[in-house]
Amino acid sequence: METKITVIGAGAWGSTLAFLAEANGHQVRLWSRQSSSTLADVLADAEIVVSAVSMKGVRPVVEQVKSLEIGKQVIFVTATKGLDASTTCTPSQIWQAAFPANSVVVLAGPNLSKEIQAGLPAATVVGSHDLEAAKLVQTVFNSGRFRVYTNDDPLGVELGGTLKNVMAIAAGACDGLQLGTNAKAALVTRGLAEIIRIGNHWGAKTDTFYGLSGLGDLLATCNSPLSRNYQVGYGLAIGKSLTEILTNLEGTAEGVNTSQVLVHLANQQGISVPISSEVDRLLQGNVTPQAAVNSLMLRDVKPETHLP
Numbered sequence: 232m233e234t235k236i237t238v239i240g241a242g243a244w245g246s247t248l249a250f251l252a253e254a255n256g257h258q259v260r261l262w263s264r265q266s267s268s269t270l271a272d273v274l275a276d277a278e279i280v281v282s283a284v285s286m287k288g289v290r291p292v293v294e295q296v297k298s299l300e301i302g303k304q305v306i307f308v309t310a311t312k313g314l315d316a317s318t319t320c321t322p323s324q325i326w327q328a329a330f331p332a333n334s335v336v337v338l339a340g341p342n343l344s345k346e347i348q349a350g351l352p353a354a355t356v357v358g359s360h361d362l363e364a365a366k367l368v369q370t371v372f373n374s375g376r377f378r379v380y381t382n383d384d385p386l387g388v389e390l391g392g393t394l395k396n397v398m399a400i401a402a403g404a405c406d407g408l409q410l411g412t413n414a415k416a417a418l419v420t421r422g423l424a425e426i427i428r429i430g431n432h433w434g435a436k437t438d439t440f441y442g443l444s445g446l447g448d449l450l451a452t453c454n455s456p457l458s459r460n461y462q463v464g465y466g467l468a469i470g471k472s473l474t475e476i477l478t479n480l481e482g483t484a485e486g487v488n489t490s491q492v493l494v495h496l497a498n499q500q501g502i503s504v505p506i507s508s509e510v511d512r513l514l515q516g517n518v519t520p521q522a523a524v525n526s527l528m529l530r531d532v533k534p535e536t537h538l539p
C-alpha cells in the first residue's frame with residue numbers, strides 16, 4: 232500500500248531515507264530549509280513525517296511543525312542522533328512532548344549513508360511504545376537492501392545511536408594514535424559497558440544496547456573512516472585542531488555536542504563515564520590524546536561489569 236511520507240532534512244541521512252521509501256513505491260516529499268515549498272505544503276496529507284535534521288535543527292523544526300494543523304493519526308519518525316544542548320532531551324522526547332497524542336518512532340542502526348547510497352546491504356531498528364506504528368514504519372522502509380527490525384524500547388534505540396557517537400570519536404583517536412587492535416577492542420567493549428550504564432540509569436533496557444542500534448552502530452562507526460565522528464577523533468590524534476576538522480568535515484558530527492551534554496548530565500547524576508569524560512576533555516582541548524589514554528589505563532582496578 233502506498234503511504235504518503237514527508238522527510239524533513241535533506242542532508243545525507245534524510246536524502247537516503249527518502250530514497251529508500253521511494254524505492255519501495257511510496258509517495259515521498261523531501262523538505263529542507265532551502266526548498267521552494269513551505270513546510271505546510273509538504274506536510275499537508277502526510278501520513279508519516281520523518282525528521283532527519285541534525286540535533287541543532289530539531290527544536291526549531293518541531294516549533295514550525297507545531298504551528299501547523301497535524302492530525303493525531305500522523306506518525307512521527309525521528310532519525311536524529313543527539314541530545315538537546317539546552318534541555319538535554321533526546322529528539323524523540325522533544326517530538327513526543329510537542330505531539331502528545333501522536334505516535335513517535337525512533338529509527339537507528341549501523342547506517343552509514345554512503346554505503347546505503349552505494350547499494351550495499353544494511354539493517355536498522357524502529358523502536359516505539361506503539362508497536363503498530365513501528366510495524367507500519369518497518370514495512371515502509373524494509374527491502375532486500377535495508378532490513379528493518381522493530382523494538383519496544385525507543386529510548387534504548389535512540390540512546391544507542393546517540394551515545395556511540397562519543398565512542399566513535401574515541402575510536403578514531405585510538406586509530407589516529409596507532410594504538411593497535413587490542414586497544415581498540417578494549418575501548419569498544421568498555422565503551423559499550425559505559426553506554427549500558429548510562430542507558431540503564433536513564434531507563435533504557437540493557438538488551439537493546441546489544442542490538443543493531445547499540446552494539447551494531449558502535450561497531451560500524453568505531454571501525455569506519457566514513458563516520459564523521461570517527462574522523463573527528465582521528466584528526467585530533469594526528470594533531471589537527473577541532474576547528475580545522477569541523478571546517479573540512481562533510482556534514483554533522485553529533486558526538487561533539489553529545490559529549491558535552493552527556494558529561495554534564497553524568498556528573499550531575501553521579502554516573503561514572505570515564506571514556507566520555509576523556510573525549511570531552513580532548514574536544515575542549517584540556518588533554519592531549521596520549522594523556523587521555525594514560526588517564527584511562529591508570530584508573531583504579533575494578534571487576535569487569537557495566538556497573539560503576
Ligand SMILES: NC(=O)C1=CN([C@@H]2O[C@H](COP(=O)(O)OP(=O)(O)OC[C@H]3O[C@@H](n4cnc5c(N)ncnc54)[C@H](O)[C@@H]3O)[C@@H](O)[C@H]2O)C=CC1
Binds near residue numbers: 264287342343344482
Ligand atoms: N549520515 C549518516 O550516515 C547518518 C546520520 N544520522 C543522523 O541523522 C542526523 C542528520 O545527519 P546528516 O544527514 O548526516 O547531517 P547533514 O549535516 O548532512 O544534514 C543535516 C540536515 O539538517 C538540516 N538542519 C539543520 N538545522 C536545521 C534547522 N534549524 N531547520 C531545518 N533544517 C535544519 C540541514 O539543513 C541538513 O539538511 C544526525 O543526527 C546524524 O547523527 C543517522 C544515521 C546515519
Ligand SMILES: O=C(CO)COP(=O)(O)O
Binds near residue numbers: 341344396457484
Ligand atoms: O550514525 C551513523 C551511522 O549509523 C553515522 O555516523 P557519523 O555521524 O559518525 O558519520
